[in-house]
Amino acid sequence: MSPEPTVAEVGIPAALFASGVTKRFGHRLVLKGINLSVAPGERIAIFGPNGAGKSTLLRILSTVSSPTTGRVEVDGIDPEQDPREARRRIGVISHYPYLYGDLTARENLRFYGRMYDVPHLDDRITRMATRVGIAARLDDRVDTFSHGMQQRLAMARAVLHDPEVLMLDEPEGGLDQDGLNLLVNLLTEPESGRRRAAIVVTHHLDLGLALSDRVAILVGGRLAFQSTSGELDAASVREHYSRHTSPAYASARGGPGK
Amino acid sequence: MRSYLDKVLAIVGKDVASELRTREVLSSMFVFAVLVIVVFNFAFELNVENNEAVAPGVLWVAIIFAGMLGLNRSFISEKDRGCMEGLLLCPVDRSAIYVGKMLGNLLFMLTMEAIVLPIFAAFFNLSVFDPKLLLVVLLGTIGFAAVGTLFAAVAVHTRTREVMLPILLLPVAVPVLVAAVKATGEAIARTPPSTPGPWLGVLVGFDVIFLTVAYLTFEYVFQE
Amino acid sequence: MNEQGWLPRGPLGWVVPPMMIGALYMAFLFAPTEATMGDVQRIFYFHVPSAWAAFLAFAVVFVASIQWLRTKQPRWDAMAVSAAEVGIVFCSIALVTGSIWAKPIWGTWWDWDPRLTTTLILWLIYVSYLMLRTSVENPARRASLSAVVGIVGFIDVPVVFMSIRWWRTIHPVLLSASGFDMAPSMVATLMVCLVAFTLLFVHLLRLRISLELQREEVHRLRDQILYEE
Numbered sequence: 084m085s086p087e088p089t090v091a092e093v094g095i096p097a098a099l100f101a102s103g104v105t106k107r108f109g110h111r112l113v114l115k116g117i118n119l120s121v122a123p124g125e126r127i128a129i130f131g132p133n134g135a136g137k138s139t140l141l142r143i144l145s146t147v148s149s150p151t152t153g154r155v156e157v158d159g160i161d162p163e164q165d166p167r168e169a170r171r172r173i174g175v176i177s178h179y180p181y182l183y184g185d186l187t188a189r190e191n192l193r194f195y196g197r198m199y200d201v202p203h204l205d206d207r208i209t210r211m212a213t214r215v216g217i218a219a220r221l222d223d224r225v226d227t228f229s230h231g232m233q234q235r236l237a238m239a240r241a242v243l244h245d246p247e248v249l250m251l252d253e254p255e256g257g258l259d260q261d262g263l264n265l266l267v268n269l270l271t272e273p274e275s276g277r278r279r280a281a282i283v284v285t286h287h288l289d290l291g292l293a294l295s296d297r298v299a300i301l302v303g304g305r306l307a308f309q310s311t312s313g314e315l316d317a318a319s320v321r322e323h324y325s326r327h328t329s330p331a332y333a334s335a336r337g338g339p340g341k
Numbered sequence: 342m343r344s345y346l347d348k349v350l351a352i353v354g355k356d357v358a359s360e361l362r363t364r365e366v367l368s369s370m371f372v373f374a375v376l377v378i379v380v381f382n383f384a385f386e387l388n389v390e391n392n393e394a395v396a397p398g399v400l401w402v403a404i405i406f407a408g409m410l411g412l413n414r415s416f417i418s419e420k421d422r423g424c425m426e427g428l429l430l431c432p433v434d435r436s437a438i439y440v441g442k443m444l445g446n447l448l449f450m451l452t453m454e455a456i457v458l459p460i461f462a463a464f465f466n467l468s469v470f471d472p473k474l475l476l477v478v479l480l481g482t483i484g485f486a487a488v489g490t491l492f493a494a495v496a497v498h499t500r501t502r503e504v505m506l507p508i509l510l511l512p513v514a515v516p517v518l519v520a521a522v523k524a525t526g527e528a529i530a531r532t533p534p535s536t537p538g539p540w541l542g543v544l545v546g547f548d549v550i551f552l553t554v555a556y557l558t559f560e561y562v563f564q565e
Numbered sequence: 566m567n568e569q570g571w572l573p574r575g576p577l578g579w580v581v582p583p584m585m586i587g588a589l590y591m592a593f594l595f596a597p598t599e600a601t602m603g604d605v606q607r608i609f610y611f612h613v614p615s616a617w618a619a620f621l622a623f624a625v626v627f628v629a630s631i632q633w634l635r636t637k638q639p640r641w642d643a644m645a646v647s648a649a650e651v652g653i654v655f656c657s658i659a660l661v662t663g664s665i666w667a668k669p670i671w672g673t674w675w676d677w678d679p680r681l682t683t684t685l686i687l688w689l690i691y692v693s694y695l696m697l698r699t700s701v702e703n704p705a706r707r708a709s710l711s712a713v714v715g716i717v718g719f720i721d722v723p724v725v726f727m728s729i730r731w732w733r734t735i736h737p738v739l740l741s742a743s744g745f746d747m748a749p750s751m752v753a754t755l756m757v758c759l760v761a762f763t764l765l766f767v768h769l770l771r772l773r774i775s776l777e778l779q780r781e782e783v784h785r786l787r788d789q790i791l792y793e794e
Contacts, residue, residue, distance in 0.1 A: 109704040110781075110788035147429050148565050167432035175430055179423030183355065185362040190355075197351040198431040200344055224362070488717065495710050499700035508696055509714060512689035513721045516728040523732065543728050554720055558713045561634050565706050 096159030098123045098248050098280035099144060104153035106139055113139050115304040117153070123247065124278035126270065128291030130324055131301035137284045140301065141252050144282060145175050158247050171199060174246035174279075176266075178256050180237040184226035188217060188236050191225060192243060199244035211239040214273060215265060234262055242269050248280045251294075255287040267294065288324065292317050302327050348433045352441025356415070357448065366411050370453040374407035378457075378464060396465045397525035401518055403461075404454060404478075405485065405511075411449045412489040413506055415442050416497040425497075435560035443490040443555075450482050467529050474528040480544035481521035487548060488513055491555040494562045520544045577768040581761075588754075588761035596754040608666045610754055614762030616659035616684055620722070621766060622652025623687060626694070627719035630712035639781065640774075642708035645715055646698060647773035651766060653691040659684050679730035686725050690718040 099121040106114040113136045121127050131137045142148040144155060146162040146169055155162060162169035175181075182191050189208060196204040212218040215235040217228075225233060241249065249270060258266070270279050285291045291298065298320050300308040307327040310320070360366055381399045385391075419425040428438060458478070462469035469475075489510055496505035524540035527533060592610035599606035629645035632638075663681050664674050675681070694714050701707035747755070 110785045145430060147426055167434070170430060170432040173430065177423075177426070179426060181424055181427030181430075182422075183359060183424060184422065185359045186355065190358060194351055194355045195427075195431070198348055198428075198433055200432070491713070491717065495697070495713060498706060498710060499697060500702075501700045505697060505700060508693045512686050512693060513717060515686050516721070516724045519728045519732050539731055543724075543731070547724055550720065550724065551717070554717055558634075558716060561709050561713055564709045565703060 095123060096156065097121060098125065098158055099282065100154075100156040100159075101144065102154045104140075104143060104150040104155060106136070106143060106148070107151040113304050114143070114150070117306055119299070119306065119309075121248070121280050121282060123158075123280055125297065126281040126283070126295040127297045127299060128283045128285060128295035129299045129301050129306075130286060130288060130291055130320075131284075132286060135301045136304045137286075137301055138252060141175075141250055141282070141284050145173055145250050146170055171244065172247040174241040174244065174249045175252070176237060176241045176249070176254055177252040180233050181240065182225045182233060182236060185224060187222050187224055188212070188228070189221040191236065192221075192240060195240050196243055201244050207243065210273070211243055214269075215239045231259065231262060234258065235265065238265060238269055242272070242279075245272050245274070245277075246279065248282065251281065251283045251285070253285050253287075254283065255285060255290050258290075263290070263293070270294075288317070288321060292320065300324055300327050345434065345437055348431075348437050349441040349444065352428075352438065353445045353448070356442070356445035359418075360449065366414050366449055367452060370407040370411050370449065371456050373410060374403040374453060374457045375460060377403040377406055378461060382464070392465055392467075393526070393530060396461075396467065396529060397522045399465075400458075400461050400525060401481070401522050403457065404450070404482070405514070405518065407453060407457075408446075408450050408482070408485055408489065409507055409510065411453070412446055412486070412493040412510075413496070413503050415446050415490065416493050417502060420497050429563060435563060436556050439490060439494075439556055439559035442494075443486055443552075446490050446493075447483060447486040450486060451479070454478055454482065471528050474525060477521055477524040477528055477541070477544070480541065480548060481517050481524075484517040484544060484547045484551060485510075485514055487551045487555050491559060491562070494559065498562065516543060516547050520547070575768075575771070577764060577771065581764050581768045584757075584761040584764055588758045591754040591757050596751050597748055599751075602670055605666060605669050608662050610758045611762075612659055612662035612666060613755065614758045615655045615662060616680070617759060618762050618766040619652050619656035619659055619684065619687060621763065622648045622655060622770070623691070623719055623722065625770065626652065626715045630715035630719075633708055633712045637705075639704075639708075640778065642704075642712075643774050643777040643781070644770075645708075645711065646695075647770055647777055649691055649694050649715070651769045651773055653688065653695070654769075655762075655766065656684060656688045656691060660688060677729075677732075679726060679732070682729045683722065683726040687722055690721070694718065 097120045099119070101117050101119040104114055104117040104119075105112065117140060119127075129137060129140070139148070143150050146155070146157070146166060149163065157169040158172050160169045160172070183194070186194070189212075192208045192211070193204065196208065201207055208221070209218065212221050215238055217232055217235055217239070220228065220232065225236065228236065251266075254266065270281055271277070272279060281294065283291050283294050298308075298310045299306050300323060308323050378399055381395070381402070385395055416425070419428065458469045461467075489506070492509045492513075493506055496502055496509065499505045520540040520543035523538055524544065527537055527540070588610070592607050596607065596610065598604055625648035626645050629641045629648060633641035633645060660681070663684070667676065667681075668674050694711055697714055698707055698711050701710055
């Protein structure tokens, strides 16, 4: 499928754009040509079985890793040219909380706030902490937090710098309904009301559908299916998913990556 | 530039705050250094006569081996808590991470030395408040921390981790060891030599060269 | 790829064996016996060129490491690891021959003199380089990490040499008044051996690189069958 143009009709760059992205580890080709475009404010869920390359793709999109060939652009910025500006626009929520256990919640947020050049940091921290419901525990050490509270803090950390794009790597671990609601809530920036773009990588179909406008299915390093914007029919997505990941389909194509 | 410095200080501050809470690194470094000095006493039957000859070597072996404990921890703790990736996601030059981590390691080593030196002085019946000695300790520690921080980052990406750091670091740090031991010997000598050796120059040269090389190559350690 | 098996590879394959034989002849038969040290001095004709080849190899590691970091082309990494392996062989030869020479002359197998000690440190750095490589699985990361170590190591060598030199000196200084004086025929022998060893080094390096590239090719084919469609 051909990539959508970087500059959409209204002349605004895509929040995230990937063109011809491949990733090779030694001789293993894990990603085999990913073309993806996410408009500002758009949410996309990427489903895929284990070993499809989801984490690898997310690492490349979040600029931690670089593609073997191909290009990534964040809000029109090439991370190879200007990594700092690209990273500034990205927030990541992963199964690692990215939190320092011996430091307090406030110290964690202050650290990341400084690293991301967040203006009016202390105010921002207070407001975000209230938003995610940990304001009372701001000065407690993070290793005294329950798993749920750590997740909330991780969410606050991820959006502290008001990123254009939020990336979620398999957020289903330990998220209750409240946590999920909070996540959806944070997809909109509280101060400006700006809708963040989001990329949710998951193999949990219902969760992905709840969070997104569009879906894609990653199988064997390729995007086997991408829906267009519009009404998402959970049943049809489910059907696409089973079809693309079924053993019969897989063996017909010579076997996806293990 | 101002932002760069602020981020460096943020990293140093974070490491210091973390250490103040747990005090794991400083205490283990300190205890290890003292143990090394004590072990050397039994290994070499130190007495008042051979004091001056062996003391510098004992001091620097203690500093170097204790120092490696701290160096290892600086990256292993990040990696184990998954925070390394969080740090790499930040809009910060990789070289700033190097400077921040290096300064943190330097601070920990100097703090450890501040406690070990008086003990060392007591064991060997020497004076520690000699400006030349303190200068040697400072310069030697800087050089060791400069390469050590780089190699600690390299080592954390390997299978053997803690073991890899001494294997990589010790051969490369030989000039520091040689110069520091010699300079320490000159500093504590009862009869100082008429013409001091070029040791301080070697240390300064080593520090400058390897701070630069490490600063320039650090970002490549994180490429994948 | 070359399937000639036992036959020499490339022009160097034809040149190196006769050169080595020539070097052996000159070292053992042509060169005169040294006045004070006797025949054991002849080992010098292998010791010095080996040390030279070891340093040359490390310089290759340095350049290849920089080029890898700049271009990310696998052949530079192949060159780096090949030079390190070949270099460690020559370094070991230099150390052993140095030791064999030292025993009758200085009365000890080893003394911590600058050149020998620097060669030992060089050997240790090579070894740590290779150990690093075996400890990293991801090929690109392995190449980047070893490149960093290769660069730091090479820059370190002159610093090591200077610091140990100021520390002690009893190694015979070749080109000055002390040490043994070299008759013209000895100089000629040394030159021939230097050239022979340099060519040997280049030849071995090329063989090792082609071996490395072949291994990469085999892995690539195997993985293509296993993992790709």
